[in-house]
């Protein structure tokens with residue numbers, strides 16, 4: 001590694017954030033689940049909204065997210081895996097549903113592929129009082145969002161194709177994470193890099209953290225543990241070690 005690369009890596013060590021996706025939770029007991037996640041020490045909770053159009057699967061809408069607010073104070077985020085019409089017409093509801101207990105902005109993630117007027121959508125999320133973020137499917141190049149990077153608080157790099165939990169992590173996304181990390185440093189932007197899909201407390205989180213991601217969405221990799229606290233602690237530990245240079249390799 002060259003000296004300048006080492007400087008770049010050192011400069012990007014933003015705080016690790018562990019963010020469970022509630023897809024594998026018991027949806028009939030979502031209130032109890034988000035409370036347990038708060039007690040486990042997670043940094044944020046992700047609600048995967050799917051409309052059966054942008055992705056084949058169907059989940060829940062803003063009312064379910066808002067109903068969870070009274071059970072915990074953890075910040076919320078919602079990944080809108082919905083088509084443009086469903087995104088634009090419902091933005092205000094999602095901004096309100098993800099707000100913190102004291103009105104702090106929640107993270108609202110719009111997919112670059114779903115929104116041909118992405119600039120307008122991200123601007124509206126900010127104007128409505130949310131924290132705008134953008135997601136990229138595995139096939140989508142970073143190039144597509146370069147012109148809106150000054151508008152977002154997070155970029156979410158999908159490490160599976162969206163729509164379902166429990167899929168296998170796609171390791172070739174590491175180059176995209178590095179490219180985004182380098183751009184953020186070069187332009188001195190205050191933007192976190194999230195990764196989502198197949199993230200576990202093993203080489204997957206380790207390599208993403210080393211490449212520059214600092215926010216980790218985990219569904220099956222979190223809920224597979226006997227307790228959510230064990231899952232949260234393990235994920236955080238492996239990511240923190242990778243940031244310090246102790247990186248796990250993919251088993252051959």
Ligand SMILES: O=C(CO)[C@@H](O)[C@H](O)COP(=O)(O)O
Pocket residue numbers: 021023048079081160161162163164165166167196197198199217218219220221
């Ligand atoms: O957005 C998605 C799926 O579309 C993700 O949030 C997954 O739900 C994460 O689940 P695992 O891959 O961690 O099981």
